[in-house]
Amino acid sequence: MPTDDPRSASGFTDADAAALYDVLCPWDARRWPGDAFYEPLVLAADAVLDVGCGTGAMLHAARRHGHTGRLTGLDPDRASLERARRRTDVEWVPGTAAEAAWDAEFALAVMTGHAFQCLVSDDELRASLAAVRTALRPGGRFAFETRHPQARAWERWSPEHATEVVDASGRRLRVWHETLSVGDGVVTFTETTATPGGRVLRRATTALRFLEPAALDALLRAAGFTVEAVYGDWARGPVTAESREIVTVARRP
Ligand SMILES: C[S@@+](CC[C@H](N)C(=O)[O-])C[C@H]1O[C@@H](n2cnc3c(N)ncnc32)[C@H](O)[C@@H]1O
Structure with missing residues (x-):
């Protein structure tokens, strides 16, 4: 789950992202x-x-x-x-x-x-x-x-379906997905992790078949x-x- 921004200026690291996955x-x-x-x-x-x-x-x-x-x-x-x-x-x-x-x-x-x-x-x-x-x-x-492609899961990958979580260190976070493209059986989307106020800590792009x-x-x-x-x-x-x-x-x- 590497981030798009390897500098992790936000202080939210790859290890934090892995821990958040388990939450x-x-x-x-x-x-x-x-x-x-x-x-x-x-x-x-x-x-x-x-x-x-x-x-x-x-x-x-x-x-x-x-x-x-x-x-x-x-x-x-x-x-x-x-x-x-x-x-x-x-x-x-x-x-x-x-x-x-x-x-x-x-x-x-x-x-x-x-x-x-x-x-x-x-x-x-x-x-x-x-x-x-x-x-x-x-x-x-x-x-x-x-x-199954017929269920078009990517249509629900949008900010209004954001999840609010508390991570292992007690931080309140907001996580959402946004579909970028759909074509030839491949969907690309971003996963954004932010503070409840909307400050983006991490954004990663993934492609799925x-x-x-x-x-x-x-x-x-x-x-x-x-x-x-x-x-x-x-x-x-x-x-x-x-x-x-x-x-x-x-x-x-
Ligand atoms: C959504 S996670 C699923 C993790 C775990 N199997 C689970 O059930 O929670 C997808 C995993 O696939 C891994 N992955 C990505 N590309 C892969 C590849 N080419 N071969 C094997 N694993 C890959 C990712 O690093 C990630 O850990």
Whole structure:
């Protein structure tokens, strides 16, 4: 989550942004159906690779809930990974999905929190899927979700949907998103963190890919996955014209 302004003149650092992510998006399988979807998959797998693990909250929870096997988190964002390292009984590896260099080591790979949508270009998607497939043992599974483009989530990324939060150090903050462009399945937007009075502390720009189900299916099959299940919601319902998510469980044959 690097800022657009590396000088961080505001004093709001990358480490602050990583800590704020955990306040805004706490991992909690008791509260969030998406987190509850992944929890049993993770606890049942003896070796788990969390691709785009961010601050590591999912793997922290897996260890807390009794996972005794191998847990590995991979993420290119240094500040997030630094925060993840607060737990030392999990392996933390810097890098992108495409840089994953394991060979047939994991029973399960996951990309949670829409991390899959950070894979923007077709080339990056292909290289990432190939690397994740290679990291899995034969029979191993890859579970992830991506927002369904038909729900047009980006239309709600605007200042009137700002969230007010108190960060870990007690600062009151206001966070909002603003869509900059939509085209060719790629949405770019800013995330702004400000004081309640509106003084901007940080603004970061991100691009996310929104894939149609058929395009996603074709990419997975071309990468050598079989598609075990595709759901349109966290209760394992089918993908319909109302679905907001595409939740996929793919398998390395
Ligand atoms: C929205 S966060 C999700 C974090 C975490 N998985 C969760 O569920 O809260 C997306 C994460 O994907 C990471 N990311 C961005 N590009 C990536 C890439 N090419 N490969 C792997 N991870 C990437 C980001 O650094 C960020 O930590």
